[in-house]
Amino acid sequence: MKIFHTGDWHIGKLVNGFYMTEDQEFIINQLYEAIEEEKPQVVLIAGDLYDRSVPPVQAIELLNRILGKIVRDLKTPVIALAGNHDSNERIDFASELLKESGLYISGNLKKHIEKVTIHDEHGPINFYSIPYADPAVVRDLFEDNEIKSHDDAMRKIVGVINDSMNRDERNVAIAHGYVTYIKNDEVAVTLEESESEKPLSIGGTALINAECFSTFNYTALGHLHGPQKVGSDRIRYAGSLLKYSFSEVKQKKGITIVSIDDKGEVEIGFREFKPRRDFRIITGELKSLMNLDIVNSANKEDYIKVILTDKGELLDPMAKLRSVYPNVMELMREERIKATANSKTVATNIRERSKLSLFQSFYQDITEEECTLEGIEVMKKIIEKAEKVGEE
Known part of the structure; x- marks a missing residue:
């Protein structure tokens, strides 16, 4: 059986003031x-069919068309479930009626997860949809007070599925969450994360151990936006259809094609x-980035984050950049990025450093030069005088 595994469509997404609906429709045509x-x-x-629990009208209309x-025109069944960005109740609306058309949507989590069975030339494959739930x-x-984390929750849900699962048939799980391998309370598989992903919880309670899905031939995951496997190809994230942040610049976007043979x-x-x-x-x-020779060699219509290396003040750089690159989303100054990074470093050990040492770091961050010996002596006297006044 050939399966198209997708996830994290985020229809109606707004990125830095830019609605992505037209971009999403463009990619869906592919x-x-x-x-x-x-x-x-x-x-x-x-x-994550939608980007928010109450999606805009344009997003609802687009998803309806898709x-x-x-289902109707291409005659291909769709199995979908609610993610953490969706409203479970809205996604669940009319789900029983839609089954007749080949659209299987799971919004609200139920005690008994009804499998969807699709046949190929080798027999049945059972699909178990596990919609996101806190x-x-x-x-x-x-009614289990021992459930306190996402891992606890998933173990309970999958345990119930396993009780009635036919192990002699091929079985596929579909779920939404942060799944990784955990051994001795330590993460054994490091996964690629993106800035556009909404945290599921604080601390490590969001993590789900991939061992939960050991009984399935394949587990189709959503939530992380980079396509990747979790330990093996049997557990995978398809990733989002589009890039939704600049942390995803190097990611490839598309669909994961899964083929399951007669042996699973x-x-x-x-x-x-x-x-x-x-x-x-x-x-x-700024001047070099607006050079027409450079601009004409690239797609100036792209969504762009600009990091300016100029020193000193600039007059309305965003307006100037958008006159050439109309879809500039972010503008940053390199010197400020460095200053922020340095300030974070200083903040980690500020109590362990002397006032003079902190001044030298501050001076270098601002001027990008080391303070002279004469300047250090002057500051030393100022600090000593201030401390004496404080003692008095």
């Missing part, structure tokens, strides 16, 4: 083409999509 060419038996959406096109919701649902073995492929506008970071002096 999904249609991939479905027509590859002919998958099912498309999975592992959570799902209608895939541990408190799972604790109340199962998995083979992974990836189909990259080309965005309408890419995310780029450019660095340099």
Whole structure:
């Protein structure tokens, strides 16, 4: 069976004041083409269909068109679930009626997760959708006060699934959360994270041990925006369809293509999509970045973060940059980035350093030069005088 694993669509996303709806529709057209060419038996959406619990009208209309096109026109079943950005109740609306059309949506978590079975030439494959739910919701649902973390919650849910699962058939889990391998309370697999991901909880309580999914032939995950595996190809994040922050500049976006053979073995492929506008970071002096020779050699319509290396004050640099790059999203000064980094370093050991040492660091951060011996002597006298006054 060929499966298209996707996730984190975030329809209606607003990034630095720019609505991404047109960009999302552009990329979805490539999904249609991939479905027509590859002919998958099912498309999975592992959570975060929308970017917020109350999506704008344009986002609702777009998602309606997308799902209608895939299910009705391309005749491909879709299995989708609510992520942490979605409203579980809104996603769950009319879900029972939609099953008849081949659209299987799970919004609210239920005690008994009803499997969706799709057949290929080798027999049935059972899909278990686990919509996102806070541990408190799972604790109340199962009336189990021992559930305190996301890992506790997932172990409970998967345990119930395992009780009725047919191990002689092929089984796929679809879930949304932060899944990694944890051994002896330490994270054994480091995953790539992005700034556009909304934290699920504070501290380590968000982490789910991948061992929860050991009984499944494949686990399709959503939440992390970079496509990646968790330990092995049997547990994977598809990543988001688009870049939603500049921390994702180097990530490839697209769909994960999963092929499951008659024995339940998995083979992974990836189909990259080309965005309408890419995310780029450019660095340099204002004058050089506005040089037409440089501008004409790149796509000036891209979403851009600019890091200016100029020293001193500049007159309205954002307006000047947008006259050439209309979609500048962020503007930063390199000297301020360095100053911030240095100030954080100083803050970590501020109590252990002398006033004179702190002054020397401050002077160097501001002037990018070391203070002269004469200057140090002057400051030493000022500090000594101030301390005497304080003692009096």
